[in-house]
Amino acid sequence: MKTGMRVAVAGGAAVALGALFLWAQEKVPVFRSKVDLVVLTFTVTDGHGHYINNLKPADFKVFEDGIPEKITTFEEGNKPVMQVLDDGGLKPMAPGSAEAPDSAAVDAAKASLDPHGDAFSGTNVFVLFDTSNFMYRGFVYAEDAIADFVRGLDRADSIAVYTFSRNLSRASTLTRDRGSAITGLRTAVAGDDTALYNALLLTLRDAAKVPGRKVVIVFSNGPDNGSMIAPDDVRAVAEDEGIPIYVISTNEVNKDSISSGVFKRITSRTGGKAYWAKTWQKQVEAFESIREDLGNSYTVTYYPAANPNEGFRKIQVELANDPGKRLRVRARPGYRPRSNEG
Secondary structure, three states, X not given: OOOOEEEEOOOOOOOOXXXXXXXXXXXXXXXXXXXXXXXXXXXXEOOOOXXXXXXXXXXXXXXXXXXXEOEEEEEEOOOOOEEEOOOOOEEEOOOOOOOOXXXXXXXXXXXXXXXXXXXXXXXXXXXXXXXXXXHOOOHHHHHHHHHHHHHHOOOOOEEEEEEEOOOEEEEEEEEOOHHHHHHHHHOOOOOOOOOHHHHHHHHHHHHHOOOOOEEEEEEEOOOOOOOOOOHHHHHHHHHHHOOOEEEEEOOOOOOOHHHHHHXXXXXXXXXXXXXEOOOHHHHHHHHHHHHHHHHOOEEEEEOOOOOOOXXXXXXXXXXXXXXXXXXXXXXXXXXXXXOOOO
């Protein structure tokens, strides 16, 4: 493959092994991590926003602080994960193989969800539903929009539904059983204050334990009046873990400029998107857009080459055969390797 054009993009990093979060009600969370495998998820679109599909590992080159990285596995949408061989060839990923990311954990956490499913395909989707008093008016409609989204997910995807007001409730833990997830959703009850960023941090902690690709979708009115955690601290955790955050706000973009600014920042910096959807129809459209995004994304993994940088590592992706710079890659800017902090 000829040298292509390097596109500086947001590249994502997931610490696939050894991530630990410690949480206590009256303490700031402590985060320790060890970089073993980086999971990089991104989309490629043309100038009209249309997804570019059917690209191969040879069409990409990944760099971390300018250092070339060797792609270990490759996945497009919900197709099976493929191992990238030394000669550039591909073969299906087999559970227990040396290249499998934390294969024992995958066997336990994924294969047990559906014995007939592919343990290495699909996305782990965590929906975080705001049930605080700010959501009273649209509570039932919001539930219906989320239920429709759950029903429409790809068969390979797994879904967890969490709800929150002041505290987090795991209404339905990660499963491929759509009925079970919707039943958990329907048990949600309206609460009082909103501790969005506390709940988001706890959701990220759960998502980080699951191998493979994962995303968090926040469905909220916006204002937070109960969190002890700063939103940018939560954003940094998602960025370092490589977990895209999508936000669907039932507020108007200009009504709460503070929340809107935060939502734009945490989604763009983690490779997700933010939507403002006051009506049920707009909420359904937002969920459909997210579902389409998940189905048209690429995910690659690599073990980072030696790098003395212990701070923020910038990830770049090089696209071949795009001399006119017509294609756009959307993902994260990078991550921070951390160890023995706290």
